[in-house]
Amino acid sequence: MRHSQTLIPTLKEVPNDAEIKSHQLLVRGGYIRQTASGVYSFLPLGQKVLKNVEKIVREEMEKAGAVEMLMPALQPSDLWKETGRWYNFGSELMRLNDRHEREFALGATHEEVITSLIRDEVKSYKRLPLSLYQIQTKFRDEKRPRFGLLRGREFVMKDAYTFHDSNESLDEAYDKMFQAYSNIFKRCGLNFRAVIADSGAMGGKDTHEFMVLSDIGEDIIAYSDSSDFAANIEMAPVLDNYQQSEEHMQAKELVDTPNYKSMEEVSQFLSLPLEKGIKSLLFKIDDQYVLVLARGDHEINDIKLKNIYNATNIELASEEETKEILGADVGSIGPIDVKNVDVIADYALKYMRNAYCGANQDDKHFVNVNPDKDFHVSDYHDVRFIQEGDISPDGNGTIQFAKGIEVGHVFKLGQFYAEKLGASYLDEQGKQQTMTMGCYGIGISRTLAAIVEQYHDDNGITWPASITPYQAHIVTINIKNEEQNSVSEQLYKQLQGQGISVLYDDRKERPGVKFADSDLIGLPVRLTVGKRANEGYVECKIRATGEQFDIHVSEVNEKIASILK
Numbered sequence: 001m002r003h004s005q006t007l008i009p010t011l012k013e014v015p016n017d018a019e020i021k022s023h024q025l026l027v028r029g030g031y032i033r034q035t036a037s038g039v040y041s042f043l044p045l046g047q048k049v050l051k052n053v054e055k056i057v058r059e060e061m062e063k064a065g066a067v068e069m070l071m072p073a074l075q076p077s078d079l080w081k082e083t084g085r086w087y088n089f090g091s092e093l094m095r096l097n098d099r100h101e102r103e104f105a106l107g108a109t110h111e112e113v114i115t116s117l118i119r120d121e122v123k124s125y126k127r128l129p130l131s132l133y134q135i136q137t138k139f140r141d142e143k144r145p146r147f148g149l150l151r152g153r154e155f156v157m158k159d160a161y162t163f164h165d166s167n168e169s170l171d172e173a174y175d176k177m178f179q180a181y182s183n184i185f186k187r188c189g190l191n192f193r194a195v196i197a198d199s200g201a202m203g204g205k206d207t208h209e210f211m212v213l214s215d216i217g218e219d220i221i222a223y224s225d226s227s228d229f230a231a232n233i234e235m236a237p238v239l240d241n242y243q244q245s246e247e248h249m250q251a252k253e254l255v256d257t258p259n260y261k262s263m264e265e266v267s268q269f270l271s272l273p274l275e276k277g278i279k280s281l282l283f284k285i286d287d288q289y290v291l292v293l294a295r296g297d298h299e300i301n302d303i304k305l306k307n308i309y310n311a312t313n314i315e316l317a318s319e320e321e322t323k324e325i326l327g328a329d330v331g332s333i334g335p336i337d338v339k340n341v342d343v344i345a346d347y348a349l350k351y352m353r354n355a356y357c358g359a360n361q362d363d364k365h366f367v368n369v370n371p372d373k374d375f376h377v378s379d380y381h382d383v384r385f386i387q388e389g390d391i392s393p394d395g396n397g398t399i400q401f402a403k404g405i406e407v408g409h410v411f412k413l414g415q416f417y418a419e420k421l422g423a424s425y426l427d428e429q430g431k432q433q434t435m436t437m438g439c440y441g442i443g444i445s446r447t448l449a450a451i452v453e454q455y456h457d458d459n460g461i462t463w464p465a466s467i468t469p470y471q472a473h474i475v476t477i478n479i480k481n482e483e484q485n486s487v488s489e490q491l492y493k494q495l496q497g498q499g500i501s502v503l504y505d506d507r508k509e510r511p512g513v514k515f516a517d518s519d520l521i522g523l524p525v526r527l528t529v530g531k532r533a534n535e536g537y538v539e540c541k542i543r544a545t546g547e548q549f550d551i552h553v554s555e556v557n558e559k560i561a562s563i564l565k
C-alpha cells in the first residue's frame with residue numbers, strides 16, 4: 001500500500017483524553033478516531049489489525065468445531081423480557097423505540113437471540129451438541145467508557161454458544177473452547193493467564209476469565225509462583241493451613257481502649273501485633289444478621305460469604321443496626337456473650353491463642369481471649385481474601401498478585417436461558433428435556449488494545465508479526481532522487497511478489513517525519529532507501545530491537561522472512 005493513497009493521520013501530540021499507552025498510540029499512529037465517547041472509527045490501519053485478530057479467532061474457532069453465523073444487533077424487547085434481563089440488565093443495555101413505538105435493545109450479548117433461535121430450530125437430541133459463533137458489534141452503555149478500545153460503548157466481540165443434552169457434553173465443549181482461547185491469545189503474542197472467576201448471579205458453575213497481564217488492568221489476579229494456579233482475587237480459596245499457636249491459654253481480661261476504633265489503632269495502643277487481633281464485622285446476609293470473625297491482618301471477602309450462605313444480597317450492617325444488636329459502636333464489637341446472631345469465623349481463628357477483640361461495650365476490648373473457650377463459633381469457613389505470600393490453594397508454591405485486563409470469558413451457563421426461553425429437545429426415549437448451554441466471549445477490539453499495552457516503546461507500537469497491519473515498511477529518504485525512487489519501486493514490487501505485505505512511504509516529507517511516523521506505526525521491519533541506493537543497498541531496521549544493518553536488495557526477501565518467523 002502506498003502511503004499517499006491511504007489514510008494514516010498520525011499525530012505528534014498525545015491526545016488530552018488518552019490516559020493509557022494503547023489509547024494514545026492507536027490514536028497517534030492513525031489507527032482509530034473517536035466518534036463519540038466510547039465509540040470509535042477504525043481507520044485503514046486499525047481495520048487491518050482488527051481483521052488480523054479476527055482471522056486468528058476464526059481459525060481457532062473452526063478448529064474447535066464452532067460454526068460461524070451472524071445475528072442481528074437490533075433485538076426486540078420481548079426476548080429480553082422472557083429472561084427478565086430487560087428489567088435487570090440495567091442502564092448498560094441500549095434501548096430504543098421504532099416508528100411504531102415498539103421497544104428494542106441494541107445487542108449487548110446474544111443469549112436471548114440464539115436460545116430462541118435454537119428453541120425453534122432444534123427439537124431432537126440427534127442435533128446436539130451444537131457450537132455456533134459470530135463476530136459482531138456489541139453495544140453497552142458503560143458508566144465510564146474509557147481507556148480507548150479497552151472499555152467502549154460500541155465494540156467488537158466474538159461470542160460463541162454451545163447447546164448440549166448432558167453436562168458431560170458441555171464439559172467437553174468447555175475444554176475445547178478453553179484450549180482454543182489459549183491458542184488465540186498465544187498467537188496474538190500475549191502474556192496472559194486463565195483465571196478462575198466468579199459465576200455471579202446467572203446460576204452457572206465453572207467459569208474462567210482470560211486475563212492479559214498489565215499494570216493498567218482493572219482486575220487483580222492471584223497466581224502461584226510455581227504452578228499454573230490462577231484465580232480472580234475474589235475467588236481464590238485460602239487453605240486451612242495455619243501454624244497452631246503454642247501459647248498457654250490465659251484468662252481473659254477487660255481493658256479500656258478510649259477512642260481507639262480501627263484494628264490498627266487498637267493494636268498500636270495495646271502494643272500487640274495485628275495478627276493477635278480478632279476482626280469482627282456484622283453483616284446482613286439476605287434477611288439474617290451474621291457476625292463474621294477474621295484475624296486482624298486479614299480482609300473479609302464478601303463474595304465468599306455470599307457463596308457460603310447461597311445468598312443474593314449481602315451488606316455490612318449499618319452503625320445503628322450494629323449498636324442495636326450488639327450494644328456497642330462498630331469499633332468495639334466482638335464475639336463474647338453474643339446470643340442473638342450467628343457467629344462464624346475464618347479458619348485462621350482456630351489456631352489463635354490469647355487474642356484481643358472488641359467487648360461489645362464502647363471503648364472497651366478483651367485481651368487474652370481464646371476461641372471456643374471464651375466464645376462460641378457456630379462454623380469455621382474460608383471467609384478471607386487471599387494475600388501475597390499465602391500458600392497456593394493447589395499446594396504448589398506461594399501466591400503473588402498481578403493486574404489483568406479481561407480479554408475473554410468462558411462460562412458454563414447450565415440451563416438458565418434454556419429454561420427461561422423454553423429451549424428443549426426430545427431425548428432417545430422421546431422425553432422432553434431442557435438443553436444445557438455454554439457461552440464464550442472474546443473482546444476483539446479490547447484484545448487489540450491489550451496487545452498494544454504489551455507491545456510498545458517510547459517511540460510507538462512494536463507489533464507482533466501475527467497482528468501487524470503490514471509486514472514491512474519502505475521509507476524513501478528523497479522521493480525526488482531518481483535512483484532512490486526506482487530502487488523503492490522495485491523493492492515494493494519484489495516484496496509484494498513474494499507475498500510480503502508492504503506499506504510504502506512515498507510521501508514528499510522530510511526523512512525525520514517519515515522515521516518518526518514509521519516508529520509510531522510500528523511495523524516489524526523498516527527498509528530505508530537512501531544514499532546507497534545506487535549500489536543496490538538499503539538499510540534494514542528491526543523495530544522491536546532497534547537492530548540496524550545494510551542489506552543488498554537481492555537478499556531482502558529472505559531476511560524479512562526469517563525476521564518475521
Ligand code: ATP
Nearest residue numbers: 149150151152155157406407408409441442443446
Ligand atoms: P467487564 O467486566 O470488563 O465489563 P464483562 O464481564 O462485562 O467485562 P463479558 O460480558 O464477559 O464482559 O463480555 C465478553 C468479553 O467482551 C469480555 O471478556 C471483554 O473482553 C469484552 N468486553 C466487555 N465489555 C467491553 C467493553 N465495554 N469494551 C470492550 N470490550 C468489552
Ligand code: MG
Nearest residue numbers: 092140142151
Ligand atoms: Mg461489563
